[in-house]
Amino acid sequence: MSLILKLTRHLARICGFPAQPKSRRSPVGPTGRPKVLIIGIYMAQKSNYVEHLVKVFGSGRCVSIEQRWVCVMGEPPSEEVRLVTxxxxxxxxxxxxxxxxxxxxxxxxxxxxFLFSDDDVLIADDFVDSFFAEQQQLGFALAQPARTWRSFTDHEIVRRRPLLRARQTNFVEGGPVVSFRRDLLSLVYPFSLESPMGWGYDLTWPIIARSRELPIGIIDCVPVDHSLRPRGALYRDQEQLALMSAYLAHRPHVGPGEVQALIRKFW
Known part of the structure; x- marks a missing residue:
């Protein structure tokens, strides 16, 4: 992380700038009222945003949503969360x-x-209608919301480009929020448990999508803020890296250059 980014993130926290991102486009929803299954996992004994997420995910007007959350090591924090746990x-x-x-x-x-969500992200109030409208209109079989400027990132490609609507890419990260269209999910489900925390999965998905000519991409105009917990806060990195290496050793996958490659910009 650059020194400038560290300083700006620190100043934002000191000054109390709002972390919840805003969508740049009007919340015109998708057509046909698509049915979306949201699966999420929350760590009950850690700081999290599950109440915020459950509320916003349930507020879509143009999408039919079912939420299924799993509570780990604790109890649901509210009745609203309990009902979808x-x-x-x-x-x-x-x-x-x-x-x-x-x-x-x-x-x-x-x-x-099918949208998979961690518990440590903040999303805009109009996230559901706006995000699925974009994924549907852009035709992305696999999509992720870009991350805000203050978010933790492992790949620079996922950071939000403020002037863009979206980007078609060679890579979509497996978290903290990722959305599969049914046709692509049917090609990768059930997920292999050789690397059960998912490290390396997102390097194989672009190859599978490409073989069926299914575009994938990052949606910049509907971002998420991922600044509560860094990657690896709940598990051992070296162990996951070893599992990832073994998983990728016998599977076609994109390399570092392809991860950062940009296919098309949408304004």
């Missing part, structure tokens, strides 16, 4: 194993989009 775990369980367990074969018939 599908399971409570007493111990840690790998993220993508949880996701596998919460998706059923019927879901691949009944839902148009």
């Amino acid at each position: 599908a399971e409570t775990l007493k111990a840690l369980k790998p993220k993508w194993q949880i996701i596998n367990d919460l998706i059923t074969p019927d879901d691949l018939v009944n839902f148009d989009y």
